[in-house]
Structures are given as C-alpha cells and as structure tokens.
Amino acid sequence: MNEKKTVIIKKIKKELHEGSHGGSWKVAYADFVTAMMAFFLLLWLITMVSPEKRARIAHYFKYFSIFEKSGTSFMEKQSAVFNKVGDTIGMNAEEFKEMIKKAIENKLADIKDQVLVDIFEGGVRIQLVDKEGRPMFELGSSQPTPLAKRILKVITENIKTIPNKVAIEGHTDALAYKSSAYTNWELSTERALTARKEMEKYGLPPERISKVAGYADTIPLIKENPIDPRNRRISILLLFPEKERPLLKEEKSPESKDRDTQPK
Numbered sequence: 001m002n003e004k005k006t007v008i009i010k011k012i013k014k015e016l017h018e019g020s021h022g023g024s025w026k027v028a029y030a031d032f033v034t035a036m037m038a039f040f041l042l043l044w045l046i047t048m049v050s051p052e053k054r055a056r057i058a059h060y061f062k063y064f065s066i067f068e069k070s071g072t073s074f075m076e077k078q079s080a081v082f083n084k085v086g087d088t089i090g091m092n093a094e095e096f097k098e099m100i101k102k103a104i105e106n107k108l109a110d111i112k113d114q115v116l117v118d119i120f121e122g123g124v125r126i127q128l129v130d131k132e133g134r135p136m137f138e139l140g141s142s143q144p145t146p147l148a149k150r151i152l153k154v155i156t157e158n159i160k161t162i163p164n165k166v167a168i169e170g171h172t173d174a175l176a177y178k179s180s181a182y183t184n185w186e187l188s189t190e191r192a193l194t195a196r197k198e199m200e201k202y203g204l205p206p207e208r209i210s211k212v213a214g215y216a217d218t219i220p221l222i223k224e225n226p227i228d229p230r231n232r233r234i235s236i237l238l239l240f241p242e243k244e245r246p247l248l249k250e251e252k253s254p255e256s257k258d259r260d261t262q263p264k
Contacts, residue, residue: 093240097124103158108151115151123164123240126155128195129221130232137232140177142190148234149198156202159238165210167237168192168199174217174226189214195234210239 091099097117104112114134116127128136128151136148144152159166170192172184192212200206222228 093119093124096238096240100124100126100155100158103154107154111147111151114147120237122237124238126236126238127221128152128234128236130229132229135229135232136234137191137194140187142187142194144191144194144198148195152195152198153202155236156199156204160203160205164208165239166199166204166208167211167213167239168196168209169212169235169237170195170214171219171221171231171233171235172217173228173231174220184216185214187214188216191234195236199236 097119100117104115104117108115111134114129114131114136116125116129118125118127128148130136134147135145136151137144170188170190172188177183177187189212192214196209196212200209217226217231220226220228220231221233222230225231
C-alpha cells in the first residue's frame with residue numbers, strides 16, 4: 001500500500017535589526033556627500049573670481065527678496081552681476097539709491113532725517129545735514145562729531161566695493177565769520193577734505209575720489225532761509241555714467257528740481 005508523503009515547507013523570515021533601516025542611511029549619506037562636494041566647489045569658484053565680482057554676487061543675495069522679486073532667476077541677471085571690471089555692479093542710479101536708503105533704515109534709523117538721498121543729473125547724492133543740537137562738525141571747525149563719523153562709516157561700507165567715482169562737497173550756512181582771514185570758503189573746503197579722510201580711513205580707495213570742493217553758502221539746501229542749520233552739510237556724490245542713469249523728471253523742469261530736492 002502506497003503511503004502519501006506530506007511535504008512541509010518552512011519559511012524563515014529574517015528580522016531586521018533595529019536601526020538598520022534596510023540601508024536607507026547609505027542614500028542619505030550619499031546625498032550629504034554630494035551636497036558637500038557642491039558646496040566646496042562653489043567656494044573654490046568664488047575664490048577664483050575678482051573681488052569686484054564677489055562684491056556683486058554678495059550684493060545680489062544680500063538685497064534679494066523673494067516677496068519683491070519672485071519669479072525671477074539669478075541666472076537672468078548673471079550678465080549684470082558678472083559685468084566687466086570698471087562698470088557698476090549691475091545697478092543703475094535708482095537701484096543704488098534704494099540700496100543706500102535700506103542701509104540707512106537698518107543702521108541709522110534714529111538719525112535718518114539727517115541723511116538725505118536723491119538722484120541728480122550725474123548719479124546719486126547722499127547728504128549729511130546738520131540739525132539743531134546735532135551738528136556734523138564742531139561749531140566753526142572742521143572737526144567731525146561722532147554723529148558724522150557714524151554716518152560716514154555706514155555710507156563708506158556700502159560704496160567702497162564698487163568702482164564708481166566719488167565727489168565730496170562741503171556747504172555752510174550764510175552766517176559769516178567776523179574775520180576776513182578765515183571764511184566759509186575755507187571752512188566748507190576743510191570739512192569736505194575731512195570727510196574724504198574719514199571715508200578713506202573706513203576703506204574707500206583714494207583713487208575713487210574724483211573731486212573734493214567747498215562751496216561756502218552759495219548753494220543753500222533751504223533757499224528761503226540761508227541760515228537754516230540744514231544748509232550746513234556734506235554732499236557725497238556717487239557718479240554714474242549717463243547710460244546707467246534713469247531719465248529724471250527734474251531734468252524737464254528746473255523749477256520742479258529745486259522744489260523736489262528740498263526737504264519737506
């Protein structure tokens with residue numbers, strides 16, 4: 001009599017040791033190594049470009065806002081960022097004006113009413129103006145106050161890495177000296193020279209300076225009141241080539257220019 005043989009199949013299930021995750025850690029580790037390689041490659045590439053181009057890249061990412069510039073790509077502006085040495089950093093006068101105003105808001109918020117920024121025919125003008133009780137220089141002197149040094153430091157930090165030429169002008173109010181041996185002409189010129197020295201001390205290359213001049217009280221900021229303390233000021237002019245300046249409304253009407261450039 002034939003007996004049926006029963007075949008028994010035994011399945012052995014291997015249990016994974018806790019923490020092994022089936023090798024998924026290898027994928028995560030590979031991603032990490034790839035990211036690190038990309039990071040060090042980026043650092044190497046940055047060291048290979050000139051300081052001017054590094055400054056342009058830094059500026060782009062420092063002031064980029066996803067809320068204001070969503071939908072745009074860094075690569076779309078690469079020609080502006082990596083332009084040739086001697087050009088501006090991909091900004092026209094209007095863009096530079098906004099950059100300076102942001103820097104003032106961030107670092108000089110408590111005294112921002114004494115730093116005026118506007119566009120003129122030659123580029124961007126930054127003016128350090130006196131206020132009653134808060135002067136930029138000691139009375140009748142070219143010795144800068146701590147307030148002036150603080151403002152000059154912030155301004156220099158924001159313009160020292162770009163190639164544009166800089167002009168510095170000194171202005172006084174209409175109050176005259178009793179002695180004719182020393183006048184507002186000497187005072188305004190000496191204050192402009194002092195501002196130049198301070199900016200060079202904070203890192204502005206001397207070769208960037210194109211002009212230093214004093215105008216005494218001949219170009220008042222507040223024309224209707226020649227002795228207004230705001231007429232005592234230092235003007236820092238960042239000069240832009242004509243092709244990089246926007247068409248100004250003020251250029252169409254001299255009357256509107258005088259009106260718009262005066263403080264409200």
